[in-house]
Amino acid sequence: MSFAPLTFDVEPARGCIHCGVCLESCPTYLLTGLETESPRGRIHLMQQVAAGRVAPTDTLRTHLDRCLACRACEAVCPSGVGYGALIENARAAFEEAHVVPRSRLAGLLRRMLLALVADPARLEGAAGILALYERTGLRHLLRATGLRSRMPKALRRMEALYPPLTRPRYRAPARPAHATARVALLLGCVMRVAYGDVHTAAARVLSRLGVEVVDVPDQICCGALHAHAGERHDATRLAKRNIEAFERAKVDAIVVDAAGCGAHLKGYGHLLAGDPQWAARAETFTSKVRDVTEYLASREGNERLGKLALRVTYQSPCHLAHAQRITQEPRALLRRVEGLELIEMAEAEVCCGSAGSYNLQQPELADELRDRKVDAILATGAEAVVSANPGCMLQVRSGLEERGRDIPVLHLVEVLDRAMS
Amino acid sequence: MSTRTADRLVRDLESICGERNVFWREEDTLVFEYDAGFDRRPPLAVAVPKNTDEIARCVRAARDAGVAVVPRGAGTGLSGGTIACGDAVVISTARLRTIHEIDAVSRVAVVDPGVPNLEVSAAARPHGLFFAPDPASQRVSTIGGNIGTNAGGPHALRYGSMVDHVLAVEMVLPDGEVAVFGGVAPDLPGYDCVPLIVGSEGTLGIVTKAWLRLLPLPEDVRTFLAEFPDVRSGARAASAIIARGIVPAAMEMLDRTTIRAVNAAFDVHLSEDAGSMLLVEVEGLREETGSATSAIVALCEDEGARGVRVAETQAERELLWKARKLGYPALARIKPNSYIHDAVVPRSKLPDVLDSVNAIADRYGYTVANMFHIGDGNLHPLLLFDLREDTIEGVMEASAEILKVAIESGGALSGEHGIGLEKNHFMFWVYGPEDLEAMQRARSAFDPDGAMNPGKIFPGGDTCAAIPTERIKRGLAEGMWI
Numbered sequence: 078m079s080f081a082p083l084t085f086d087v088e089p090a091r092g093c094i095h096c097g098v099c100l101e102s103c104p105t106y107l108l109t110g111l112e113t114e115s116p117r118g119r120i121h122l123m124q125q126v127a128a129g130r131v132a133p134t135d136t137l138r139t140h141l142d143r144c145l146a147c148r149a150c151e152a153v154c155p156s157g158v159g160y161g162a163l164i165e166n167a168r169a170a171f172e173e174a175h176v177v178p179r180s181r182l183a184g185l186l187r188r189m190l191l192a193l194v195a196d197p198a199r200l201e202g203a204a205g206i207l208a209l210y211e212r213t214g215l216r217h218l219l220r221a222t223g224l225r226s227r228m229p230k231a232l233r234r235m236e237a238l239y240p241p242l243t244r245p246r247y248r249a250p251a252r253p254a255h256a257t258a259r260v261a262l263l264l265g266c267v268m269r270v271a272y273g274d275v276h277t278a279a280a281r282v283l284s285r286l287g288v289e290v291v292d293v294p295d296q297i298c299c300g301a302l303h304a305h306a307g308e309r310h311d312a313t314r315l316a317k318r319n320i321e322a323f324e325r326a327k328v329d330a331i332v333v334d335a336a337g338c339g340a341h342l343k344g345y346g347h348l349l350a351g352d353p354q355w356a357a358r359a360e361t362f363t364s365k366v367r368d369v370t371e372y373l374a375s376r377e378g379n380e381r382l383g384k385l386a387l388r389v390t391y392q393s394p395c396h397l398a399h400a401q402r403i404t405q406e407p408r409a410l411l412r413r414v415e416g417l418e419l420i421e422m423a424e425a426e427v428c429c430g431s432a433g434s435y436n437l438q439q440p441e442l443a444d445e446l447r448d449r450k451v452d453a454i455l456a457t458g459a460e461a462v463v464s465a466n467p468g469c470m471l472q473v474r475s476g477l478e479e480r481g482r483d484i485p486v487l488h489l490v491e492v493l494d495r496a497m498s
Numbered sequence: 499m500s501t502r503t504a505d506r507l508v509r510d511l512e513s514i515c516g517e518r519n520v521f522w523r524e525e526d527t528l529v530f531e532y533d534a535g536f537d538r539r540p541p542l543a544v545a546v547p548k549n550t551d552e553i554a555r556c557v558r559a560a561r562d563a564g565v566a567v568v569p570r571g572a573g574t575g576l577s578g579g580t581i582a583c584g585d586a587v588v589i590s591t592a593r594l595r596t597i598h599e600i601d602a603v604s605r606v607a608v609v610d611p612g613v614p615n616l617e618v619s620a621a622a623r624p625h626g627l628f629f630a631p632d633p634a635s636q637r638v639s640t641i642g643g644n645i646g647t648n649a650g651g652p653h654a655l656r657y658g659s660m661v662d663h664v665l666a667v668e669m670v671l672p673d674g675e676v677a678v679f680g681g682v683a684p685d686l687p688g689y690d691c692v693p694l695i696v697g698s699e700g701t702l703g704i705v706t707k708a709w710l711r712l713l714p715l716p717e718d719v720r721t722f723l724a725e726f727p728d729v730r731s732g733a734r735a736a737s738a739i740i741a742r743g744i745v746p747a748a749m750e751m752l753d754r755t756t757i758r759a760v761n762a763a764f765d766v767h768l769s770e771d772a773g774s775m776l777l778v779e780v781e782g783l784r785e786e787t788g789s790a791t792s793a794i795v796a797l798c799e800d801e802g803a804r805g806v807r808v809a810e811t812q813a814e815r816e817l818l819w820k821a822r823k824l825g826y827p828a829l830a831r832i833k834p835n836s837y838i839h840d841a842v843v844p845r846s847k848l849p850d851v852l853d854s855v856n857a858i859a860d861r862y863g864y865t866v867a868n869m870f871h872i873g874d875g876n877l878h879p880l881l882l883f884d885l886r887e888d889t890i891e892g893v894m895e896a897s898a899e900i901l902k903v904a905i906e907s908g909g910a911l912s913g914e915h916g917i918g919l920e921k922n923h924f925m926f927w928v929y930g931p932e933d934l935e936a937m938q939r940a941r942s943a944f945d946p947d948g949a950m951n952p953g954k955i956f957p958g959g960d961t962c963a964a965i966p967t968e969r970i971k972r973g974l975a976e977g978m979w980i
Contacts, residue, residue, distance in 0.1 A: 092830040096534045097574040100638045101614065110592030110612060111546065112573060113521065118529035125528055137525040155763045156830035 082129030085170035089159030099150035116150035145432035147395035172307030194266040204270035208242035240271035247273035256289035266298035278494035295322035301341035336466035340400035374406035383496030386416040390459035394466035431472035507563040541582035550706040558674035571640030577918030583953035583962035611642025627712040630657035634823040647916035648697030652748035655873035668707035700951040716781035724798040728773035735801035747781040749873035763828035833882035840915040841904035876913035923975030
């Protein structure tokens with residue numbers, strides 16, 4: 078055989094005994110029933126390609142690309158296989174080796190997106206232009222005239238899924254009179270321009286509970302998108318900048334209201350473990366990271382968190398449930414709201430198909446998962462969907478819109494903020 | 499076989515199932531080279547038909563090409579039953595996943611072969627019914643595969659294994675014809691072929707639909723865990739319980755190594771200084787379960803149980819069972835590789851056989867973990883090792899010795915995992931040539947050409963000679979002739 082083997086670390090897969098327990102947790106296996114689209118199959122392929130037994134072909138790459146990296150398999154694996162680390166290693170190796178060239182347009186778009194999120198000034202500019210598209214009514218016009226339906230499918234999909242840009246920006250709340258703790262809030266990249274009001278809600282809730290939220294002006298995109306795309310160099314650069322920025326803030330905790338970012342921040346320790354100058358600093362940083370639901374639930378006291386008469390269902394984000402193993406805290410917080418009724422949906426812990434930019438790269442499977450999720454939501458009869466991650470919120474919203482259902486999708490902190498005000 | 503024949507077969511399969519439902523590239527067939535056991539070999543191609551008709555046409559296409567057929571469900575088997583020996587086409591039941599009917603009055607479920615075991619119980623629950631066989635893999639493993647291996651599970655102690663719960667099957671025969679065996683009415687005339695098909699490991703045909711018996715959910719379930727200072731006292735208690743005439747729904751033993759592994763994997767917090775534990779479940783009417791529980795607890799205490807932990811909530815009950823059922827993969831936290839056995843021994847010989855198993859493991863230098871269905875004597879000793887340091891030859895040699903001890907005690911090769919490719923050579927140890935010949939004739943009545951899942955169950959033949967583990971076992975089987 079004439080191919081250069083891909084070398085990457087498959088050590089996280091060592092405990093895999095092919096028992097198959099992971100199969101039923103995997104969204105793509107649930108849809109297809111195929112071993113080729115299962116965690117066990119992907120682990121085997123990664124091991125075999127790393128061992129040089131099989132060439133890193135297009136077909137093989139496709140099986141890996143279809144992985145949502147939702148890490149549901151990792152959460153159920155009794156053997157403790159580190160699937161998340163494994164797939165990241167493999168993706169980085171594929172990326173570095175350039176073994177499978179993408180179409181030039183797709184490659185260009187991908188690079189542009191990754192560069193954009195890592196650069197706050199350019200992201201602001203792009204957000205401004207897109208916001209104009211919404212504000213001028215052009216978006217509405219395109220939809221109303223039916224022109225949108227004549228756009229190419231890929232463009233239409235992007236149009237439906239780009240983040241909202243007309244929501245208010247983040248406004249820091251006043252410092253509580255008697256602060257009992259001091260935290261910083263990760264503002265992130267897309268969240269900052271698209272969901273500023275979610276940050277505001279998070280900060281207001283914290284502040285009402287006596288937690289001071291300090292400003293960390295030099296913070297930047299967490300780099301999760303870069304790491305997932307195999308761009309390890311950029312991911313490392315961004316991680317170091319954030320560590321420096323948050324160290325200066327001297328806080329008790331770094332609170333995150335985007336599950337995807339939180340999961341990645343908790344992995345800084347692992348990302349920089351091999352760098353003697355940064356390993357210890359990264360570990361300290363990681364030990365302070367808390368998802369906002371985790372942080373709130375861990376605060377002492379079990380008092381009511383306001384009052385809101387609303388029937389909701391909770392959509393469990395993968396990067397919260399599987400990557401951070403946080404499933405009970407969000408539900409416990411919701412139950413502390415007087416008058417709020419929580420109805421569990423079927424398959425609450427199955428990925429909605431958003432998974433970073435998965436919905437743009439694997440539209441067919443993403444749509445199937447989205448539809449399955451929407452079915453599960455509608456079956457509950459809930460008046461609102463509660464989530465804890467912007468990507469899931471967008472995906473679920475677009476799925477509900479597609480069905481013509483006007484059910485709001487709220488971040489958990491928005492619910493708490495409303496209930497407490 | 500020639501490339502041209504293979505290409506033509508792939509094209510035929512594609513025309514039957516559609517291009518995207520046939521896999522033939524190396525990087526695709528590679529993920530069909532394994533099950534949850536140790537034998538490995540990729541098939542020539544994999545077809546994923548969507549219904550009985552497509553399965554029948556795939557079988558005919560393979561037959562016309564002179565290629566063997568291997569049926570496959572979720573691939574969670576432990577004995578190589580779905581591994582392709584030689585040039586074979588795997589026919590997957592992945593797309594046959596419909597539950598056609600739950601008949602609450604007749605207590606029958608009609609399901610596709612690709613339906614996962616647990617989904618049958620989930621569908622039956624609203625009707626106050628459940629499906630009894632509960633192999634540890636039940637969240638994933640399929641009804642088709644469960645039928646093939648005559649799967650059991652912890653609750654086989656009270657309810658029996660698959661063979662006691664399959665009423666009828668529709669099956670694609672090796673010549674591509676479709677036949678139905680058995681029926682939902684009791685006492686059907688003629689030969690009862692269903693018990694022959696259940697446990698035939700895909701050597702008679704491909705089951706494409708099954709009529710399953712459902713049972714009413716018990717009024718009360720009690721689950722508890724008794725802690726013993728060592729394995730022997732736990733085993734004595736288990737024997738005492740059975741001797742008293744009490745049949746729990748399930749009775750499982752976990753040894754110290756297993757306890758350590760499940761604690762590492764799940765939040766069960768079992769006591770790590772226990773030498774062994776019995777996980778017992780009793781089911782039935784409230785009056786029965788209450789008295790059975792007190793009797794069992796008293797017997798456990800007589801044999802030296804240090805404490806009994808009762809599952810107070812449904813959540814705790816589920817957690818204990820999760821720990822038990824996923825205990826096998828959890829052991830990978832102790833060593834990355836393991837070899838699980840499935841021998842059945844007479845209950846009276848259990849403590850002695852366990853001692854011999856431990857002695858064998860010690861002699862070879864492997865850690866051994868015991869987690870098994872003690873109620874019916876179905877042992878699952880696991881040899882734990884690390885293939886970076888240990889050789890598979892050594893492990894298989896120790897395994898053959900363990901099997902031999904079990905058989906010498908009057909036991910059997912397999913309780914529920916099947917013979918497959920893993921133990922086919924060891925069939926000589928339990929059957930004479932005449933017995934095997936008679937079985938072969940029964941098989942030939944269905945499959946005269948031996949094209950259905952060749953190389954499984956029956957010893958000998960060169961079909962599987964290309965599989966390295968197969969060669970090792972063959973040598974061991976001959977070397978240890980009884």
